[in-house]
Amino acid sequence: MxxxxxxxxxxxxxxxxxxxxxxxxxxxxxxxxxxxxxxxAKQVAGGAGSGGGGNGGRDGVTAADVFGVAAEELTEREQLWRRGSYVLGYATVVVALTQITNPGAWFLLLGGIAILPPTRRLLGLPVGGTFKREAMAGLYAVFVVLGVVLFFAL
Structure with a gap:
């Protein structure tokens, strides 16, 4: 021993x-x-879908599809866009949840969820890609404008 x-x-x-x-x-x-x-580590990062037969990709969807590319692979502008989307989305969700009794808060909540990067990628999976950032920003703007109008109108 x-x-x-x-x-x-x-x-x-x-x-x-x-x-x-x-x-x-x-x-x-x-x-x-x-x-x-x-x-x-490769399986967790989504590398198991291309070999090894691990559980990294059910129905062809890997972690990289859901969470996007690693932050190191993004340009500085894309990283800034992603960070801004998270801040704007979560801030909008928090404001909506604090005023949830007002009908306008539901549109704010939807807008906050729509601008988050994972939502953009998850909604784009059925069509084989991700939605454009500008499309999601437009959707966010529509929901926020509707929410603010209803918030002050009611």
Whole structure:
């Protein structure tokens, strides 16, 4: 029996991993663990849809389809648009929820949800792409104008 270098638990001399903390006990086990972690990271990032047969893509929809490309792949202008959409969308949703008893708040809520980037991609999946940012911004503007008009009219 030897102690685990990580947690000091007694483990068998031939053990590849510690039974208490899971730490690898030799270089081969460490490399195996590293490869496993890399495969899991690819599956989470949506890379499993192109091979391996993992559960990354049901009906051909991967995580990249739903959440879009990674932030590193976007231009600075696209990142700014995405951040602005999130801020504007969530701020509109919060305002709508604070005034939910007013009928105009329902249009504000719809507008806030429409401008969020995941909504744009999810609504575009059935037609094979994403809706244009300008189309979603126009939809947001229509809902907000209707909401504000109803908010003050009623």
């Amino acid at each position: 030897k102690p685990c270098p990580r947690c000091e638990a007694s483990i068998d001399d031939s053990a590849r991993f510690c039974s208490q903390c899971g730490a690898p006990q030799n270089e081969e086990a460490a490399e195996e663990l590293d490869q496993y972690v890399q495969r899991q």
